[in-house]
Amino acid sequence: MKNFDINEDPHRRYNPLINEWVLVSPHRSKRPWQGQNETVTSDALPEYDPTCYLCPGNVRANGMVNPDYESSFVFENDFAALKQEEIAFEENKNETFFRAKPERGISRVVCFSPKHNLTLPEMPAEAIENIIHTWQKEYTDLGNVDYINHVQIFENKGSVMGCSNPHPHGQIWAQSSLPTEVEKTQNNLKAYFDIHNKTLLEDYIKEEMKLDERIVVENDHFVALVPFWAIWPYETMIVSKRNVSKITDFTETEVTDFAIILKQLTTKYDNLFETSFPYSSGIHQSPTDGELHPEWHFHMHFYPPLLRSATVKKFMVGYEMMGESQRDITPEKSAAVLREQSNVHYKNNS
Amino acid sequence: MKNFDINEDPHRRYNPLINEWVLVSPHRSKRPWQGQNETVTSDALPEYDPTCYLCPGNVRANGMVNPDYESSFVFENDFAALKQEEIAFEENKNETFFRAKPERGISRVVCFSPKHNLTLPEMPAEAIENIIHTWQKEYTDLGNVDYINHVQIFENKGSVMGCSNPHPHGQIWAQSSLPTEVEKTQNNLKAYFDIHNKTLLEDYIKEEMKLDERIVVENDHFVALVPFWAIWPYETMIVSKRNVSKITDFTETEVTDFAIILKQLTTKYDNLFETSFPYSSGIHQSPTDGELHPEWHFHMHFYPPLLRSATVKKFMVGYEMMGESQRDITPEKSAAVLREQSNVHYKNNS
Numbered sequence: 001m002k003n004f005d006i007n008e009d010p011h012r013r014y015n016p017l018i019n020e021w022v023l024v025s026p027h028r029s030k031r032p033w034q035g036q037n038e039t040v041t042s043d044a045l046p047e048y049d050p051t052c053y054l055c056p057g058n059v060r061a062n063g064m065v066n067p068d069y070e071s072s073f074v075f076e077n078d079f080a081a082l083k084q085e086e087i088a089f090e091e092n093k094n095e096t097f098f099r100a101k102p103e104r105g106i107s108r109v110v111c112f113s114p115k116h117n118l119t120l121p122e123m124p125a126e127a128i129e130n131i132i133h134t135w136q137k138e139y140t141d142l143g144n145v146d147y148i149n150h151v152q153i154f155e156n157k158g159s160v161m162g163c164s165n166p167h168p169h170g171q172i173w174a175q176s177s178l179p180t181e182v183e184k185t186q187n188n189l190k191a192y193f194d195i196h197n198k199t200l201l202e203d204y205i206k207e208e209m210k211l212d213e214r215i216v217v218e219n220d221h222f223v224a225l226v227p228f229w230a231i232w233p234y235e236t237m238i239v240s241k242r243n244v245s246k247i248t249d250f251t252e253t254e255v256t257d258f259a260i261i262l263k264q265l266t267t268k269y270d271n272l273f274e275t276s277f278p279y280s281s282g283i284h285q286s287p288t289d290g291e292l293h294p295e296w297h298f299h300m301h302f303y304p305p306l307l308r309s310a311t312v313k314k315f316m317v318g319y320e321m322m323g324e325s326q327r328d329i330t331p332e333k334s335a336a337v338l339r340e341q342s343n344v345h346y347k348n349n350s
Numbered sequence: 351m352k353n354f355d356i357n358e359d360p361h362r363r364y365n366p367l368i369n370e371w372v373l374v375s376p377h378r379s380k381r382p383w384q385g386q387n388e389t390v391t392s393d394a395l396p397e398y399d400p401t402c403y404l405c406p407g408n409v410r411a412n413g414m415v416n417p418d419y420e421s422s423f424v425f426e427n428d429f430a431a432l433k434q435e436e437i438a439f440e441e442n443k444n445e446t447f448f449r450a451k452p453e454r455g456i457s458r459v460v461c462f463s464p465k466h467n468l469t470l471p472e473m474p475a476e477a478i479e480n481i482i483h484t485w486q487k488e489y490t491d492l493g494n495v496d497y498i499n500h501v502q503i504f505e506n507k508g509s510v511m512g513c514s515n516p517h518p519h520g521q522i523w524a525q526s527s528l529p530t531e532v533e534k535t536q537n538n539l540k541a542y543f544d545i546h547n548k549t550l551l552e553d554y555i556k557e558e559m560k561l562d563e564r565i566v567v568e569n570d571h572f573v574a575l576v577p578f579w580a581i582w583p584y585e586t587m588i589v590s591k592r593n594v595s596k597i598t599d600f601t602e603t604e605v606t607d608f609a610i611i612l613k614q615l616t617t618k619y620d621n622l623f624e625t626s627f628p629y630s631s632g633i634h635q636s637p638t639d640g641e642l643h644p645e646w647h648f649h650m651h652f653y654p655p656l657l658r659s660a661t662v663k664k665f666m667v668g669y670e671m672m673g674e675s676q677r678d679i680t681p682e683k684s685a686a687v688l689r690e691q692s693n694v695h696y697k698n699n700s
């Protein structure tokens with residue numbers, strides 16, 4: 001009988017953060033593609049677009065005028081999925097099938113730059129530091145609102161990720177409950193911490209740094225790697241080397257290093273297919289429920305959809321929705337490919 | 351304080367099948383859309399396409415020639431995600447972070463019709479019965495393979511769902527492990543059955559039929575409804591009224607009624623935006639591990655991506671990936687909209 005070769009044989013890998021498996025089919029990356037191609041959005045965007053509702057000085061849908069901001073700019077989402085209003089509600093504890101609860105929250109938009117055409121990899125690291133400071137302030141302010149127990153910072157980049165405006169921006173949805181994926185993660189982080197008195201990610205990245213097979217880029221305070229259990233072809237995770245549970249615990253040196261690794265990782269992404277690389281990213285960190293959460297270890301997920309080129313993405317569809325996530329290229333292969341990308345952006349040799 | 355109005359106020363709903371929540375934002379369906387539009391594939395396909403690798407008599411990528419089949423036709427996937435080969439492997443029980451196991455399986459393609467342009471809603475119900483018989487045969491044959499413990503029957507329809515060929519077809523991935531989503535569902539079904547000695551879905555559809563708010567269409571043996579906890583805008587589930595755990599338990603009358611409800615549901619889908627409605631569908635039923643599974647109750651999920659029109663889909667991205675699934679239109683509203691669609695296909699008045 002043939003011995004198991006993780007680089008060749010179909011297998012499943014276990015994700016200890018959410019207690020789920022992923023199917024890996026290394027041999028399948030050779031199949032031809034005859035399906036849908038994505039449109040590549042032109043790279044030639046103006047620095048200012050008079051029709052963009054995020055550019056400085058422009059009018060938004062609700063009639064408000066954006067200030068002439070110079071770095072980042074935060075405002076309440078004009079079409080928020082959550083509302084701040086308190087709603088009276090009594091839960092019926094006996095209900096099995098029709099359980100619903102009102103949810104309070106605040107949704108904000110964070111413009112990363114006044115320049116309509118300047119995405120993270122093309123910004124100077126100092127400008128990214130400024131975004132990190134904005135995230136810190138928002139995490140604090142929103143977390144201090146009495147009914148807010150979780151602050152989700154995220155970015156949808158590219159039209160293929162549902163982003164309707166190329167102006168560089170992210171979002172923050174802060175709410176009273178822990179969202180499903182966060183609660184799953186917290187349960188697993190807590191179970192590990194209760195046994196080992198160390199965070200799961202602290203031990204995990206130590207192992208990864210020893211193996212040095214899935215690391216994409218690192219510096220003194222952060223490491224960016226393709227997790228062993230990644231589901232998206234070029235999925236990565238940035239983890240702080242020091243065990244900090246939230247973004248507001250960063251020292252100023254850590255803010256600087258986080259900015260640098262964000263710039264390097266997103267530059268490598270853009271260089272991979274010489275395109276403005278689409279992804280959804282998001283920070284997972286301690287809830288703001290007033291409890292101590294020593295089990296939480298700051299990390300940021302990047303879920304990019306592209307698989308083979310700027311126009312061919314991975315579809316997470318029938319089998320993946322009914323069964324489990326599936327990938328072709330191995331995480332080790334993806335990490336190697338990303339690692340060898342230049343840290344200099346393809347559009348810019350400075 | 352305002353009282354909770356499920357039709358107006360942001361809330362979360364609980365999915366007892368997988369023990370996860372979904373965020374519902376009813377007020378948000380009014381927001382304008384400036385993002386990506388999908389391309390509508392032309393409806394004018396020929397009945398036979400000489401370049402299609404699924405049409406009768408044509409040659410596939412691996413050189414095999416398709417027979418001149420007259421109803422359905424099944425073959426092994428030429429680019430299978432799973433392999434049948436047995437792989438030697440010893441698990442290290444102490445491994446926490448790098449858990450991987452070889453996975454054996456068989457992937458098949460099921461052509462629904464020799465006609466290149468005939469999707470489910472446009473087929474006569476008798477032709478759909480034939481597909482159901484094929485699914486029964488495959489479930490039995492694959493389930494009988496000693497190392498196969500789960501048979502996942504599914505369909506990806508439309509290029510937006512990663513389908514690379516419009517020729518009507520589905521797939522079957524049969525494998526040795528229970529996939530993640532199936533295992534989650536099984537755990538919750540079993541916990542319910544152990545307490546109530548009835549299946550969760552038996553009790554659930556009884557309540558739904560009493561309320562009659564989310565039912566899309568039903569007949570003597572099946573009901574199609576928008577689940578209370580649906581995540582996709584027009585997500586539905588077909589559930590057998592009799593508590594059967596697998597497709598091979600259907601009586602012939604049930605096969606007929608299942609074919610009829612499949613035709614009606616997919617016809618309503620096509621009529622909604624007068625387009626060949628994309629979706630991923632899949633059957634959840636008893637594993638084939640040789641155990642009795644009284645907790646399983648046959649059901650089929652439909653996850654369609656479209657939201658507002660034939661070209662605007664719902665994006666499950668940043669917040670949804672990091673936090674939890676989110677929807678705008680309520681399940682009750684979607685069910686009402688689907689229910690009022692005609693059972694006669696828009697392209698065909700016969």
Ligand SMILES: O=P(O)(O)O[C@H]1O[C@H](CO)[C@@H](O)[C@H](O)[C@H]1O
Nearest residue numbers: 314315317318319320326506512
């Ligand atoms: O096997 P196909 O149809 O080529 O591929 C399609 O369905 C598979 C199963 O859901 C997915 O893994 C692929 O991403 C998708 O493109």
Ligand SMILES: O=P(O)(O)O[C@H]1O[C@H](CO)[C@@H](O)[C@H](O)[C@H]1O
Nearest residue numbers: 156162664665667668669670676
């Ligand atoms: O708020 P936006 O950017 O308009 O909307 C985008 O991000 C949201 C949060 O991930 C999603 O719910 C939407 O489906 C997506 O189009």
